Amino acid sequence: MIEEVRSVVRQRLSELDGVVAMRLTEQGTAPFLFVDEDQTGMLVLEPRYPVSETVSKLQKRFKHAHFGVVARGCDLRALVEMAKRHQIDPDRLTVIGVACSAEQAAACYCAHPYPELEGWPETSMVGEPVAGAPRNPLVEEYATLLMEERWAFWQAQFAKCIKCYGCRDICPVCFCEACALEDPLWVEPGLLVPDFPMYHLIKAMHMSTRCVACRQCETACPAGIPLTVLYDLIHADVEELIGYIPGADKESGPPLSLTLADAPIKSDLAY
Amino acid sequence: MDYQNIQTICPFCGCGCALNLEIIDGEIVGVLPAMDHPVGHGGLCIKGWNAHAFVQHEDRLRTPLIRENGEFREAGWDEALALVAEKLGAVKSEDGADAIGILASAKCTNEENYLLQKFARAVIGTNNVDHCARL
Numbered sequence: 001m002i003e004e005v006r007s008v009v010r011q012r013l014s015e016l017d018g019v020v021a022m023r024l025t026e027q028g029t030a031p032f033l034f035v036d037e038d039q040t041g042m043l044v045l046e047p048r049y050p051v052s053e054t055v056s057k058l059q060k061r062f063k064h065a066h067f068g069v070v071a072r073g074c075d076l077r078a079l080v081e082m083a084k085r086h087q088i089d090p091d092r093l094t095v096i097g098v099a100c101s102a103e104q105a106a107a108c109y110c111a112h113p114y115p116e117l118e119g120w121p122e123t124s125m126v127g128e129p130v131a132g133a134p135r136n137p138l139v140e141e142y143a144t145l146l147m148e149e150r151w152a153f154w155q156a157q158f159a160k161c162i163k164c165y166g167c168r169d170i171c172p173v174c175f176c177e178a179c180a181l182e183d184p185l186w187v188e189p190g191l192l193v194p195d196f197p198m199y200h201l202i203k204a205m206h207m208s209t210r211c212v213a214c215r216q217c218e219t220a221c222p223a224g225i226p227l228t229v230l231y232d233l234i235h236a237d238v239e240e241l242i243g244y245i246p247g248a249d250k251e252s253g254p255p256l257s258l259t260l261a262d263a264p265i266k267s268d269l270a271y
Numbered sequence: 272m273d274y275q276n277i278q279t280i281c282p283f284c285g286c287g288c289a290l291n292l293e294i295i296d297g298e299i300v301g302v303l304p305a306m307d308h309p310v311g312h313g314g315l316c317i318k319g320w321n322a323h324a325f326v327q328h329e330d331r332l333r334t335p336l337i338r339e340n341g342e343f344r345e346a347g348w349d350e351a352l353a354l355v356a357e358k359l360g361a362v363k364s365e366d367g368a369d370a371i372g373i374l375a376s377a378k379c380t381n382e383e384n385y386l387l388q389k390f391a392r393a394v395i396g397t398n399n400v401d402h403c404a405r406l
Contacts, residue, residue, distance in 0.1 A: 017272055028307045030276030030291045047306035047313070054293075058274055061295055065272060164317045170304070220304055222314030 001127055005070060006040045008096050008124045012068050013037055016094055020054050021070035022046070033058065033067070043070070045098060050172040050216050052078040056087045068094040074108075076115035077212035077247025078172035084254050085210075087175055095120050099127035108215050109136040109228075119250045139232050154230070158196045160223035167217035167227055168203060173210040173246075180206070200230075208234050209255050212247035272296070278305055283318040284404070285377045286310065290319050292326075299323045359395070368396035376403045 009019050013034065023032035024044040031054045034040060055069050071079065076095060082088045097115035105113035114129035145153060168174050168181060180186045180202050187199050194200075211231045218227045238244055244255045276291035289308035293301040302323045306313040325331055335351035336343040346354075362370050373391040375384045388400045 018274075020274075023275075027278035028289070028291075028305050030278065030303060030305070031274075031293075032276065033272070033274035035272065049303060049306065054274065057293075057295070057300065062272055162316055164315060164320060166304070166315055166320060169320050219306070219313050220315075222311070222316065 002043070002045060004126050005045065005096065005098060006043050008126060009034060009043060009068070009070065010037045010040050012094060012096065012124065013040075016068045017062070017065040018058075019068035019070065019096070020051050020058065022049060022051070045070070045072075046104075048072070048074075048214075048216070048219070050078065050170055050214070051075050052082055052088070052172040053175075055079065055093060056082055056172075056175070059088055059092060064092075066092045066094065068096055070096045070098055071115055072098050072100055073110065073112050073114045073116075074212055074214035074247075075172075076117070076120075077112070078214060080247045080250050081173045081210050081212055081254075082175070083250065085173075085175075090120065090250070093120075095123045097123060097125040099125070099129045101127075102130045102133070105130055105133040109133055110215075111135070111213070116248070136226075136229060136232060138226055138229050142229055142233070154200075155196055157225045158200050159193055160225055161193055161200070162223055163192050163194045163199070164222060166220040166222065170216045170220040171207065172214065172216065173212060174203070174207060176206075204230055204234060207231065208238055209242075209244055210246050211235060276303060278308070281315070281319040281322055282378045283322065288315055288319055290315055290322060292323055299326050363395065369399060371395050371397055372399035372401065373397070374401055374403050 009021065013019060013036070018033040018035040020031060020033055022029050022044050023034070023039070023042045025042060029044055029047055029049075031049050031051050034043060051069055051071065052075050055067060058065070058067055069075070069079070076097065079088055079090070079093070079095070083090045095115065095117060097117050099115075100108075100110065100113035104110075111132040113132060114127070115125075117123040117125060142150065142153065165181065168179065181199060186202060187194060211234065213228065213231065213235060215228050217231075218225070221227060235246070238246070242255050244252070274293070274295050276293055278289055278291050281288045281290050288311035289305035291303040291305055292299050293303055300323070302315070302320055304311060304313045304315045304319075334345045335348060337346045337351060337354060359371060373387055373395070375387050379387070391397055391400045
């Protein structure tokens with residue numbers, strides 16, 4: 001598998017300005033821009049990093065360059081949402097898709113462990129797609145809780161927050177230059193633990209139609225808060241209420257940018 | 272067209288979390304956690320996430336400054352260290368070694384902090400050694 005990815009990257013490098021993927025050195029693993037065939041022996045697929053953010057940074061810096069990226073399913077979903085919001089240019093990006101193994105999918109509780117490359121130009125695909133893994137059992141468990149138990153659950157979880165902003169910083173689809181979480185109107189500076197539920201629910205609401213279930217926030221959280229339980233529930237609500245699945249479809253616009261005249265919310269309530 | 276991550280240890284406290292400095296064409300543009308490092312396992316605090324900000328900041332001091340008549344002027348290291356030695360010597364001779372305290376730093380290595388306490392005890396002659404976290 002890894003040799004096949006390296007081989008595809010080697011072939012593609014001749015026509016690209018570089019390929020973004022993870023590199024393993026003596027220091028550890030981190031994203032890297034491969035520009036030379038000789039470097040590809042150091043290309044690895046784990047641990048995961050938000051490579052879509054690296055693509056965005058590089059495309060903004062080098063405005064005429066055409067890069068490639070080795071992308072898992074979650075990476076590609078992030079690239080889809082970033083493209084809709086003008087954070088990457090899909091016409092200057094060649095995607096080398098990688099299907100995750102069943103074990104990798106299970107470790108992430110991933111419902112869609114492979115990239116959907118339709119509509120992307122000049123793609124390659126490595127690996128056989130496997131079926132989605134079962135949902136995080138904590139989500140099912142949460143559904144059985146009473147309303148006040150749910151409140152207590154999140155209160156206890158978010159009481160662990162050290163306000164590192166890591167969940168925001170690592171999130172590939174959280175990229176605004178002016179952030180409400182740094183605005184004293186919404187989040188009191190210097191207050192630790194941050195106000196519950198404002199700090200976390202502002203982030204959750206802002207990501208409600210963007211979250212691509214990549215789990216980077218939960219991985220980056222030094223306090224071990226099960227953030228993806230919250231995002232999984234929001235994901236389900238957004239799909240049910242407005243029929244939108246973030247990252248699934250490159251062509252449909254971000255739902256909350258639509259005008260009120262064609263508001264997509266389906267409701268039986270009379271106003 | 273060069274993008275790479277250089278792994279280093281966070282300079283801000285004694286925990287020793289690793290972090291990756293994101294570098295584009297020689298310029299540090301951001302921080303990523305080090306997912307496979309045994310100390311942090313990909314976790315960083317707010318200081319680590321922003322550890323790149325001061326490195327190339329325009330306000331960062333690049334030479335020692337000496338205050339004269341309320342104004343700072345740039346100075347060389349030899350001149351600055353000679354002045355420090357002179358002033359510390361004056362304090363010690365007038366008020367004794369215990370009028371001086373030494374604050375060690377989390378940003379230094381163990382070896383540097385060892386040297387600092389050695390300097391305090393053997394050169395200055397005081398046990399007034401403490402840590403910057405208690406400033």
